[in-house]
Amino acid sequence: MDKIAAEFVQNFMANVIAKDPLEKEFHQAVREVVESLAPFVVQNPVYMKARILERMAEPERIVMFRVPWLNDRGEVEINRGYRIQMSSAIGPYKGGLRFHASVNLSILKFLAYEQVLKNSLTTLPMGGGKGGSDFNPKGKSDNEVMRFCQSFMTELSRHIGPDTDVPAGDIGVGGREIGFMYGQLKRLSNAFTGTLTGKGLGWGGSPLRPEATGYGTTYFAQEMLSTIGEEIAGKTVVISGSGNVSQYAVEKVTQLGGKVVTLSDSNGFIYDPEGINEEKLEYVLELKNVWRGRIREYVNEFKGAKYFENQRPWSVPCQIAMPCATQNEVDEEDAKTLVANGCRVISEGANMPSTPEAIHVFQGNKLFYAPGKAANAGGVATSGLEMSQNSMRLTWTRDEVDARLHRIMKGIHETCVQYGKESDGYVNYVKGANIGGFLKVANAMLAQGLV
Numbered sequence: 001m002d003k004i005a006a007e008f009v010q011n012f013m014a015n016v017i018a019k020d021p022l023e024k025e026f027h028q029a030v031r032e033v034v035e036s037l038a039p040f041v042v043q044n045p046v047y048m049k050a051r052i053l054e055r056m057a058e059p060e061r062i063v064m065f066r067v068p069w070l071n072d073r074g075e076v077e078i079n080r081g082y083r084i085q086m087s088s089a090i091g092p093y094k095g096g097l098r099f100h101a102s103v104n105l106s107i108l109k110f111l112a113y114e115q116v117l118k119n120s121l122t123t124l125p126m127g128g129g130k131g132g133s134d135f136n137p138k139g140k141s142d143n144e145v146m147r148f149c150q151s152f153m154t155e156l157s158r159h160i161g162p163d164t165d166v167p168a169g170d171i172g173v174g175g176r177e178i179g180f181m182y183g184q185l186k187r188l189s190n191a192f193t194g195t196l197t198g199k200g201l202g203w204g205g206s207p208l209r210p211e212a213t214g215y216g217t218t219y220f221a222q223e224m225l226s227t228i229g230e231e232i233a234g235k236t237v238v239i240s241g242s243g244n245v246s247q248y249a250v251e252k253v254t255q256l257g258g259k260v261v262t263l264s265d266s267n268g269f270i271y272d273p274e275g276i277n278e279e280k281l282e283y284v285l286e287l288k289n290v291w292r293g294r295i296r297e298y299v300n301e302f303k304g305a306k307y308f309e310n311q312r313p314w315s316v317p318c319q320i321a322m323p324c325a326t327q328n329e330v331d332e333e334d335a336k337t338l339v340a341n342g343c344r345v346i347s348e349g350a351n352m353p354s355t356p357e358a359i360h361v362f363q364g365n366k367l368f369y370a371p372g373k374a375a376n377a378g379g380v381a382t383s384g385l386e387m388s389q390n391s392m393r394l395t396w397t398r399d400e401v402d403a404r405l406h407r408i409m410k411g412i413h414e415t416c417v418q419y420g421k422e423s424d425g426y427v428n429y430v431k432g433a434n435i436g437g438f439l440k441v442a443n444a445m446l447a448q449g450l451v
Helices: 003-019 024-043 045-049 052-056 105-121 142-159 175-189 212-226 244-255 278-289 295-301 332-340 356-364 378-392 398-420 429-448
Strands: 061-070 076-087 093-099 128-133 165-168 236-239 259-265 268-271 306-309 320-322 345-347 368-370
Touching (some): 024 045, 024 429, 045 052, 061 142, 076 093, 076 105, 093 105, 093 378, 105 128, 105 378, 105 429, 128 142, 128 165, 142 175, 165 378, 212 345, 212 368, 212 378, 212 398, 236 244, 244 278, 244 320, 259 295, 268 295, 278 295, 295 306, 332 356, 356 368, 368 429, 378 398
Parallel strands (some): 093 165, 320 345
Antiparallel strands (some): 061 076, 076 128, 268 306
16 A cells, blocks of 8 residues: 555544544444555545545434333333444445344444445445344343334334335344334334345245355355366365354355355354264254254264364364354454465355454465455345345245346456456455445445535
8 A cells, every 4th residue: 555545544544533432343344445445546536525435434324212122021121223324325225133232333333334335246226224222132032022123113114114224134133033023114104015124935025035145155255266266065164153144154055065064153163074964954943043042052963063162163174264153253363273274265254254453364375355245245135136026026936036146246256356356366355345336336426416
């Protein structure tokens, strides 16, 4: 980075941090984008004059509200709800709702900021947003979750709509939560619209939506390997998490001939050297989605597996790693261990799961490193396809949706290569994703004036 670009980044980040000094996750997300965009923006002063980057770092709207609800003991509980409407330059706000105790403004702003570029990369007409609550569904009864979701949607319904803001699921928000929220939204609005995505197949959902993020992350890894004439078949894959994204990444990797040997949750990880095949994945799906159990129970069912408490899976040798759990789950030491153990491909299924130091290690060792805004865009892409189906009042087949998803992920990869290829031939997927996503949004903002 030359001196002018470096000064631009320094001044830009100083202003962002001064405005919101405690939002470290948001600062991290913005810095990653601005550092890769600064040389491009400096060379194209029209974006500097219009202060596009500054405007993109400021949400168009932040909605905060209280969510009162009754637990099963008849006691009043109060949580905080949020919706960050970050950018509507290229379409209605689009992004998930996260229910987790860690939810705060910093995390939701970082997710919304990433979502703007991610949605742009899909080429679908979707702006960026994110929302959620510090409510944690774990350990709550179905009735408690329903009462919370109904209270949450009673307020959120004032701010969303099929042409305004279309939320979806995220951590802590699966089919059960989407169903409860959609029922309340329909009750309040007296309308059956496509205002939420991730709906059930029988009431407006899209085939392949649950699978889309995990499938897309795997497709992206396959595209990266194809640039050197290789494929996933025959390779060992380490995956973190055990929720929706992880489950279907396992499924697609297995279908493509790879061997997944790990899954994890917040308490630890399991290592199965024989691989998590279709039969074992069926057990995981039932364990996590029906029983809502912990991943450690896997080793009671499959005796060849081992459980490592309070550890992350990045010490396991592999050729491909897919962080699919949460932000900042891969640090510098993890990255060095992955490199030392022969890992060559990192395809992020979660949002910002690698720290800046880890990314530096990956890129310094010329690994194929795909950031979440590119590699995990399959989920929101298929949400966009669900919106299209809702608008047309029809449903495509599973194969049709899968083909469209595969084309979108292939297109995102091509965009990253177009804007991220360095003079030595190495593809900087971070730079490619950031420039590719930025251009569509920035040009729309220029065309629409100072709004």
